[in-house]
Amino acid sequence: MPHSEIFVGIDVAKAELVIHLHPAGTCWRVANDKAGLSGLGRRLGRLAKASTLRVGFEASGGYERPLARLLDRLGLAAYLLDPARVRSFARAERQIAKTDPLDAALIARCLAALHAGLTPCRHDPQASRLAEHVRLRDRAVGQIIQLNNQLETISEPFLQRLVKAQVAKLKAMILRIEKAIAQVIDASPGLVRRNQLLQSALGIGPINAASLLSRLPELGQLSSRQIAAMAGLAPFDRQSGNQTRKARCSGGRAAVRKSLYLAALVISRSRKGQLAATYQRLRNNGKPPKLAITAVMRKLLVTLNAMIKYDTPFHST
Numbered sequence: 001m002p003h004s005e006i007f008v009g010i011d012v013a014k015a016e017l018v019i020h021l022h023p024a025g026t027c028w029r030v031a032n033d034k035a036g037l038s039g040l041g042r043r044l045g046r047l048a049k050a051s052t053l054r055v056g057f058e059a060s061g062g063y064e065r066p067l068a069r070l071l072d073r074l075g076l077a078a079y080l081l082d083p084a085r086v087r088s089f090a091r092a093e094r095q096i097a098k099t100d101p102l103d104a105a106l107i108a109r110c111l112a113a114l115h116a117g118l119t120p121c122r123h124d125p126q127a128s129r130l131a132e133h134v135r136l137r138d139r140a141v142g143q144i145i146q147l148n149n150q151l152e153t154i155s156e157p158f159l160q161r162l163v164k165a166q167v168a169k170l171k172a173m174i175l176r177i178e179k180a181i182a183q184v185i186d187a188s189p190g191l192v193r194r195n196q197l198l199q200s201a202l203g204i205g206p207i208n209a210a211s212l213l214s215r216l217p218e219l220g221q222l223s224s225r226q227i228a229a230m231a232g233l234a235p236f237d238r239q240s241g242n243q244t245r246k247a248r249c250s251g252g253r254a255a256v257r258k259s260l261y262l263a264a265l266v267i268s269r270s271r272k273g274q275l276a277a278t279y280q281r282l283r284n285n286g287k288p289p290k291l292a293i294t295a296v297m298r299k300l301l302v303t304l305n306a307m308i309k310y311d312t313p314f315h316s317t
Contacts, residue, residue, distance in 0.1 A: 004050070004051045004052070005051065005052045005054065006021055006022070006024070006047060006051045006052070006053050006054070007021070007022040007023075007054050007056065007108045007109070007111045007112040007115070008020070008021055008022075008044070008053055008054065008055040008056065008108060008111075009022065009056050009057070009103075009104045009105060009106065009107030009108025009109070009110075009111060010055065010056070010057040010067065010104060010107065011057075011058075011100045011101075011103040011104040011107065012032065012057055012058065012060040012063050012064045012067060013032065013060065013063065013100065014032065014063050015031065015032055016029050016030065016031055016032050016036070016100075017029065017030050017031075017032050017036065017037075017040065017067065018100040018101055018103070018104040019040065019104060020101065020104035020105040020107070020108045021047075021108065022105065022108035022109055022111075022112055023112075025105075027101050027104065027105070029100075032063060032066070032067075037066055037067065037070050040070070041070050041073070041074055044071075044074060044076065045074060048074070048076060052077075053076050053077065054076075054077045054079065054111055054112075054115055055071055055076050055077065055078045055079065055111075056078075056079045056081050056107045056108065056110065056111035056115075057078070057079075057080065057081065057107065058080070058081050058082075058083045058086060058107065059080060059083065064080075065128060068080070068121065068123045069123050069125075069128075071123070072122065072123035077120045078120055078121055078123075079111055079115065079118050079119075079120055079121060080121045081107060081110065081111065081118075085110070085114075086106060086107060086110050089106065089109070089110040089113070089114075090106050093106075093109075119218070119221075119222065119226070122217075124217050126184065126187070126188040126190070126191055127191070127213060127214055127217045128214075129184050130181065130184050130185065130191065130210060130213055130214040131214035131215065133177055133180055133181045133184060133210075133214075134181065134210050134211050134214045134215070136177055137174055137177045137178065137181070137207075138255075140170045140173050140174050140177070141174065143170055144167055144170050144171065144174075147163050147166060147167050147170075148167065150163060151163050151164070151167075178206070178207070181206075181207075181210050182206070185210065185213070191213060193311070194213055194219070194220075194308055195209050195210070195213060196313075197304075197307050197308055197311070197312070197313055197314070198212060198213070198304060198307070198308075200307075200313040200314040201263075201300070201303065201304060201307070201314035202263075202266065202267055202270060202272060202273060202275070202314070203262075203263030203264065203265075203266035203267045203270075203300070204263050204304075208259045208262060208263055211255065211256070211258075211259040212256065212259055212304070215253060215255050215256050215259075216230070216231065216253065216256050218230060219304060219305050219308045220305060220307075220308030220309040221309075222305065224302045224305060224306075227301060227302065227305045228298050228301060228302060229252065230252055230253065230256075231252045231253055231256045231257055231260065231297075231301055232252020232253065232254070232256075232257055233252065233257065233260070233294065233297055233298040233301060234298070257297070260297040260300060260301055261293065261297060263297075263300060264279075264293050264294075264296040264297045264300060265293065267279070267296055267300065268280075268292070268293060268296060275296050275299055275300055275303075276296075278292075278295060278296055278299060279292045279293065279295070279296045282295055
C-alpha cells in the first residue's frame with residue numbers, strides 16, 4: 001500500500017528526457033524514444049508500487065506526447081504544467097540558472113507545491129489525432145496569410161505567379177485536411193456527439209468545434225470557473241491596501257481564446273439570442289467593444305462546458 005508521495009519532474013527535449021524525483025533528489029536521463037520510454041515506464045512502475053507518484057512536465061512542441069501516452073498507460077497522475085507558471089515559481093525561488101536537470105527539479109518542486117489546485121491531464125488518443133490535423137491546418141492558414149502579405153510588395157510578375165501557385169497548393173491542402181478532420185471525428189463516437197453539441201451553438205462551425213475538441217478536451221469535466229481560467233477568460237481581482245483596480249483576465253490557452261473570439265464576433269453581429277443581447281447591453285452601458293466581446297466569449301465557453309457536461313444541445317433563447 002502506498003505510504004509516501006513522490007513528485008516526478010520531467011524536462012522534455014527532442015532527444016532526451018531528464019527525470020528528477022522530489023524530495024529524494026534522484027536524477028537521471030533517458031532517450032526520448034521507444035527504448036528510453038520503455039525503461040522509464042518500468043522504473044516508474046516499480047516506484048508506484050511503494051509510493052504515490054505525481055508526474056509533472058511541460059508542453060514541448062509535441063515532443064511530450066509519447067511521454068503523455070506512457071503515463072496514461074501506466075495509470076499515473078500526470079500534470080501538464082504551464083511553462084509561464086513554472087518560470088514564475090523559479091523567480092519566486094530566485095533560481096536564475098537554467099539547465100535541463102535544474103528544470104526537471106524545478107518542475108518537481110513546482111508540482112509538489114501546487115498539485116492540490118491542479119487537474120491531472122488525461123491522454124485521449126482520438127483528441128491527439130484531431131489536434132495534429134488542426135495544428136497543421138492552422139500552419140497552412142498562417143502561411144497563406146504570410147504569402148498574401150508578401151504578394152502586396154512583389155512587383156515581378158514571375159514571382160507573383162510563383163506565390164499565387166503556392167497559395168493555391170496550400171488552399172488545396174487545407175481542403176484535404178478539413179476532410180481528414182471530419183473523418184477523424186466520425187471515427188470516434190465520443191467526438192461525434194461532442195461535435196454535434198458544439199455545432200448546435202451559434203458561432204461554432206466545423207473548424208471552431210474541431211479546435212475546441214482538440215485543444216480543450218477538459219470541456220464538460222470542470223467547473224465554470226475552472227474552464228474559464230483554463231482559457232484565460234476568468235477575471236481575477238487586483239486589490240492592494242486602499243487601491244482596487246479592475247479585475248483582469250490573463251494566461252490560459254491562446255488558441256482556444258482565438259476560436260472563442262471568432263465565435264463571439266459572429267454572435268455579436270447576429271443580434272440573436274441571449275449572448276448577443278449580453279454584448280448589446282454592455283455596449284449600451286458604455287463598455288468598450290473588447291470588454292463586451294470578452295464577456296460573450298466567457299459566457300459562451302461556460303455554456304459550451306455545461307452543454308457537454310449535461311449532454312444538452314444549445315438553446316439560444
